[in-house]
Amino acid sequence: MAIVIVGGGAIGLLVLSRLAQAANIPPVVLLTRPKGVEALRAHPLSVGGVGACTLTDLTVAGSVTELPSTFRRPALAIVCVKGYDTVGAIPSLQALNPAAILTLQNGIGHEETLAAAFGADRIISGAITTSVDATGPTTITVTKAGGIGLAPVGAASDLVLAETALSAAGFIVRRYPDYRAMKWSKALLNMLGNATAAILDWPVTKVYADRRLIALERAAVREALAVMEALRIKPVNLPRYPAALLAFGVRRIPPVVLDPILRQRVAGGRGGKDPSLLRDLRAGRSRSEGEFLYGAVAATAQAHGLAAPVNAGLWRILGGIARGELAWDTYRGQPERLLAECRH
Known part of the structure; x- marks a missing residue:
């Protein structure tokens, strides 16, 4: 053994x-x-x-x-x-x-x-x-x-x-009891402050200082929650990761109350380290785990007749940068362009 x-x-x-x-x-x-x-x-x-x-x-x-x-x-x-x-x-x-x-x-x-x-x-x-x-x-x-x-x-x-x-x-x-509930709940948390920071080449704190980008993050999570609902999966809290509480907040708490909480928690929850997708881009890796986060949300949404334009847009841009099909400099420090291509 x-x-x-x-x-x-x-x-x-x-x-x-x-x-x-x-x-x-x-x-x-x-x-x-x-x-x-x-x-x-x-x-x-x-x-x-x-x-x-x-x-x-x-x-x-x-x-x-x-x-x-x-x-x-x-x-x-x-x-x-x-x-x-x-x-x-x-x-x-x-x-x-x-x-x-x-x-x-x-x-x-x-x-x-x-x-x-x-x-x-x-x-x-x-x-x-x-x-x-x-x-x-x-x-x-x-x-x-x-x-x-x-x-x-x-x-x-x-x-x-x-x-x-x-x-x-x-x-x-x-x-x-349900591995899908556990993994989709973890994915909700992995999505926060990840692709946006990577595409813009910004620290998470800077992303969450922009109200428009926080709104984009919330929209991506709402799309994922809609997919989970279609799959009949309920968010669950993980050890020291309150995914069910996040889902409740995104659905029910007004942005004026929720956004300061997200601003504090998301950057703090990463322990001060840069998000993994940003580190992968900086390392020049041609593949990205964003495929199994934003790409998975977009693909599953499409399979169930749902729209997920934010997740689809984030993965299209992130994957394109990683594969060398899109110039990273086009999006670095350009939140207006990112927002325009991920309309929700």
């Missing part, structure tokens, strides 16, 4: 750091890119902020063939790769052949992709609300404590090991 973490980004390193210190759980290994393996073998894993620690002698591997026999056919694989790398991770997961697969990825649709490859009963949906930033190949900073939500994807999905191990690692763990 063993646990394999797939993906050595900020979340993968956080989960590794916590599980490596936990008592009475199966042995843990990180499966990551060769450069990440080299770095972790040469330097300790350093965690700053909440739960600061330094860890050495971690078990890491760059491919399934490099894994010690103890980690073949593990009891649990925890997928922490970027959303656009899900399909690329499937061959490694097939070679691992784990009894259960937990995805801690942001966005909509990863559970369905994994279920198509492995069967729904082997898939566990997860939503992590801890705010963590990778500041180097072996250094991360936890800027805000959170927890992990777990939900079965299939009727026979077994959550026991995942819940036990993550709880032993110090995470607040909460079970949810």
